[in-house]
Amino acid sequence: MTLRALLLVTLLSTPVHAQMDPSTAALNAAQMLEQASVSLTGADSARDRVRALTKTIQAYEAGLTAMREGLRRAATREAQLTAELHSREKDIAQLLGVLQTIETTAPPVLMLHPSGPLGSARAGMMLSEVAPGLNARAQALALDLQEVQTLRQLQQSASETLTEGLSGVQTARTELSKAIADRTDLPRRFVEDPVRTAILISSTETLEGFASGLSEISEGEIAEINADVADRKGQIDLPAQGILLHRAGETDAAGVKRPGVVLGTRPRAIVTSPTAATIRYRGPLLDLGNLVILEPQPGLLFVFSGLQEVYGNPGQVIPEGTPVGLMPGETPEIGAILSTSSDGTGTDRSETLYIEVRQENSPVDPESWFRTDKDG
Structure with a gap:
């Protein structure tokens, strides 16, 4: 049975109040991946193919993230139920024994009592009071056992869906x-002058020094623009799906304090321009690895470093949402995803994107510009 069919059967057989569960989360994720697959097919005929493919990749990333979370919750729930059932083994055995006794005893015998009719009446009254409780316990046990079975089938069936999703992305x-x-x-x-760019890189030792000399890398004058994103200050989305690992001024994993923030992303995550902007530089620089410097408005620079691949050319004016690069790393195999789906610690976000904002060539807290309260 496919993951989608399995979950549809599960949803149809569960109460309404129980439908916000790990099975539902996995179904939603499967639907997201299916929609991403449809988008990939349609991207070939899209007028703006770059935008269509960017949205497709983001949809795949969201679907794979949701699938991983659904599987994590499923594994956690299965472990919880299994532990509960093990701890109740004695009670379950007693319950099953009572139910079997009642089921196999002939009705005329049940109605007889050594004390006579009065004893039989009292026994009947006691049984009528106990029976609903026994029935409720039996139904609860059956539901728990069914949920354990469904969760196990869910995890077994997820491999095919994950394989298709990873291949699609x-x-x-x-x-x-x-x-x-x-x-x-x-x-x-x-238009960038490669000779001037090389001279600038070799003569600077800091990002500040490089940023202050950006005007020197062009052939001729840089055309002025009237772009202004000040009204979006504090509300701009982060350039990649991820979690905030370090804030400005905090010591990072290398023991270094920087004026920017560090975002933890999954391997090969797409990085996009959060606003319309001019690409002022892209490529390797100092100890920052591959980076992209964007200029959303005059005097304001967004620096994204730690990428493996960088897109675009200096001087281009790109729309909001345009991809500017991909994060490094290797996409994990299916077995690794399934084995770590119960982790839930964020260790799968193994790559780090450094984000620095410079205003009038001085660093400012990126959180004054970007929304960092969203889970990625």
Whole structure:
């Protein structure tokens, strides 16, 4: 039985109040992955193929995240139920013994009592009071056993869905790289001079020094723009799905304090421009690895570092949501995902995206610009 069919049967057989459970979460995730697959098929004919593929990858990432969470909750719930059933083994055995005795005893014998009719009446009254309780306990036990069985089938059936989802997102990433390479419709504010860029990189030792010299890397003057994102200050979405690991000024895993924030992402997560912006630089720099520097408005820079692949060219003006890179790492195998689905500690977000915001060439707290209260 497929995951989707299994969960539909489960939902139809469970009470309304019990439908916000791990099975439902996994069903929702399966539907998200199915919709992402449909989007991938339609991306080939989309007018803006880059945008269509970007949304498809984000849909796959959201679906895989939801699937992992659903499986984690399923594994946790199964372990909880199994432990409860083990701890109640004695009570369950007694209950089953009583029910079997009642079921196998002939009705005429049940009506007889050594004390005569009065004893039989009293026994009948006691039995009428006990029977509903026994019945309720039996029904509760049956539901628990059914839920354990469903959760186990859910985890066994998830492998196929995860395989399709991981294959789909990998295909979408490959297609996205091709679509970006083929794109020719973006306006440009300037053209990068590679010689000047190399000289600037070799002569600077800090991000501040490099940022202050960005105007030197162009061939000729950089066209002015009137962009303004001040009205979105504090409400701009983060550039990737992830969790906040370190705030500005906190010591990171390397023991270094930086003015930016560190976002934990999953391997190969897509990074997009959170606003319309000009690409001022992209490539390796200092000890920051591959980075992208975006200029949403004059005097304001968003720096995203720690990427493996970077997209676009300096000088291009890109719309909001345009992909600017992919995080490094290897997509985990199905077995690894299933074995860690009960972890729930965020250790699967093994890659780190460093985000720094510079205003008039001075660092400011990125949380004054970005929304960091959303779970990714």
